[in-house]
Amino acid sequence: MRTSRVGRGLLWALCALIGCWLVVPVLVVIPLSFTGKPSLKFPPDSWSTQWYANFFGDSAWTSAFWTSVQVALLVTVVATTLGTAAAIGLTRARVRWLGAAQGAMLAPMIVPGVVLAIGTYSVFLKLQLVGTLAGFVMAHTVLALPFVMIPVTASLRGFDRRLENAAASLGAGAWTTFRSVTLPLVAPGVASGALFAFVTSFDEVVVSLFIQSPYLQTLPVKMYASVTRETDPTIAAAATMIIVLTTTLVFAATFFVARRTRAK
């Protein structure tokens, strides 16, 4: 009995430590973003908000940010649409190449980013898509597809197909059935797929490093360049804003899901 209590105590202490190690390191960027000196020295010895001013004043940073938002939003729309349609097809169609198709859809998750990046770069050079919005959107879309497919497929598997027969018997055509019955019931899966798609695109670095141009780059690419080339705390300001944004988003999503499940 006593040994198990000691064991429990040790277990919780260990978990607390691991939990801290998961979350705390990233928090150093927050105080760093308010440093008074143009150095990445931590902890800072003087304070200012100049790096935020710098971020919003420097068109390289703001345009990278807006490119990222624009690309991520477009990817969310395109990947969610394609991924949802494909998930529906995969859960319903009965054709021989189904298994192969499903495997292909998930493959972008396992192919090392650099390998895909050099291939995409090569293809984009030929198609003249390097440094274009469409190029970013399509390259990110294929990376986001599996992350849309997985949650949507999961909710479609939980969806009772008889409801569609019921809708048909009550006079609803295929599209009406989808809009009024299927979509509302798999909406949580589609929503989390969309969130995954946005985050996948917004975070993507490796492929973007290759297909960027001096005129069009995303925020993570700009950050990467900043880390490798200069000691400019503006990147800490950018990082802080990303942390605040994603944390808010995750908490909002968690809260939303919790409220929905309670409502049910």
Added chain:
Amino acid sequence: MPSNTVQAPVPGAASGHNDLAGRGARIELTDLSKRYGDFAAVDDISLVIEPGEFMTFLGPSGSGKTTTLNIIAGFVHPTSGTLKVDGAAIEATPAHKRDMGVVFQHYALFPHLTVAENIAYPLKRRGMPKARRAELIRAALDTVHLGDYGHRYPRELSGGQQQRVAVARAIVYSPRVLLMDEPLGALDKKLRDWLQLEIKRIHAELGTTFVYVTHDQEEALVLSDRIAVFNHGRIEQVGPASEMYERPATLFVAKFLGESTVLRGEATREGDGSVVGVCARTLRAAGHIDGPRAAIVVRPERIAVQPRGHQPEPDRNVLPATVTSEIYLGSSRKLELALPDGSTALVRESAGTLSDARPGDEVTLTWRVEDSVLLPDDPEVETVFT
């Protein structure tokens, strides 16, 4: 329990005071088949369902009854054959344009819509104005006695209430046909008994053609004008419940619909009828069959239990037996008896006519020759029921 609870068929006998009442359609299935590869789920079925009739598809699971219902509903396309409703072929009509109501086995209520929204769903699809919608929803909820439940969600209702909402949703637009796929399958016995009566009442009020799928023979006997017994994708027999019970056409029907004693033996022709050798005796029955392997089917309430040595009247068949058990059922009792060849006989005695037989007694069983139904033997039947 059998024939006395079954009403005579009253095709189209709608009482007419229900707002949702309408005229039922005539459904005609001709040479209908559905094959999946080599497997015939439905194998060359022909059947006519009259307007306003309550038709039950009865059979074990996998016998093709649900597939046939799904073909009528439009969820499954037949491989061959024709399907006509009121004379018009509708195989090519998609499910949502067939104007049929379907009540599903597990109700298939839309979980994201309230009861009223569920019932409004088919009305919206038909572009009905809001005021008229409200009227019809009220009428449908009243018909299933769920007047105050419109604002609830399906998950807040009991199984029986959900089932009634499913019925309300399927009848609110006065479809010409109502298809029900084991609608009471998930409910407990008591609730089922009550809802059977409800369904019967609704059928009488609406006058719509009902097609009802079940594997429960009691349910079929209580509800139906006519029953179609399915087996291996085919219809074994169609007819009113009483006819099916008294004059089964096949051993399968005899076994599936009600209880019976089955006596097997070699049949030989003798005049108008046949004699069958069973347990070293000869039993008589009317009619002939092809082939020698015969089965005589006797319903339990037709058999009388007499003391051993009793001299029967000349128009009765006789077999010796030993009582092995008795079960009291209130107004009647059921005896199980062992025959000399080891098979089992069943006897049901009503309260007024109880014999003194007790378990262990050696007795004589007698029944009228005309109560012996002579059928070709079907060895496969045993494997279905054991």
Added chain:
Amino acid sequence: MALLDELSGAARPVTKGRAAAREPGARRPALLILPALIALAVFFLYPLAVVGWNAFTDPEPGLGNFTWFFSEPANIATLVRTFTTALWVTLVSLVLSYPYAYAMTVAGTRVRAALMMLVLLPFWTSLMVRTFAWVILLQDTGVINQILGAVGLGPFSLIRTQTGVIIGMVQLLMPFMVLPLYAVMSGIDKRLLPAARSLGARPATAFVTVYMPLSLPGVSAGCLTVFISALGFYITPALLGSPTDALISQQIFTQVNGLLKWGRGGAMGVILLGLTLAMIALLAVSLRRAGKRVSG
């Protein structure tokens, strides 16, 4: 996280019984897959094919790029280093994640939610941001060395070392270990441990002989995800590691972006991809065997 489930799920067809199949228009659903497949073919499969093509044809057709790769000791060293790094990252992640995931299954609702949040927050936070944080922390005069110095240790060189890379990658990839572990562990019947003890097993023996074998599917799923991610990691080793101790993904980057040696980069890409797929195949096979044993 659900990667392995999905991969093994890809093998079995998703038919749901005859009754659910909607006969009318049975072929239409297949058309819904096409747009995604086309996007995938053009922007995923085609680029990969080009990588393969380059490996065998640039600058001239043949196996030249591969013979070059395997004849240079530096390349072999890179390959070995990539492998050992990925292995260390996987091992350390497993050792840290196993008790953590176990604690999640025995914790109360609130504590479990908190522990889950601690895993999900970094999981959702930008990889670039988290790597940047490690750049700050691992500096020779960074926070870690300051703390170590305060207790009389160090200073250690962490940034631009393999240790630094491993520390960063473990923290970045740990969510991918915790989540599948937790998913499997929460499905293990809690009564099995008392049952084993009633049969005479000590607590530790019961845990090792009953609980751990049942948690194996989670262990292999987590290890596979972390290992193959670590094999192909670029950003973190590039920013935390030393250019002289580069991993294979960094070499590929250099070959193509710096030296414009498309063929050599392609060959390395083919080798990296081949290794990744081999690891997955290996694990899928052993998992299927383990799955057979568990399900009897």
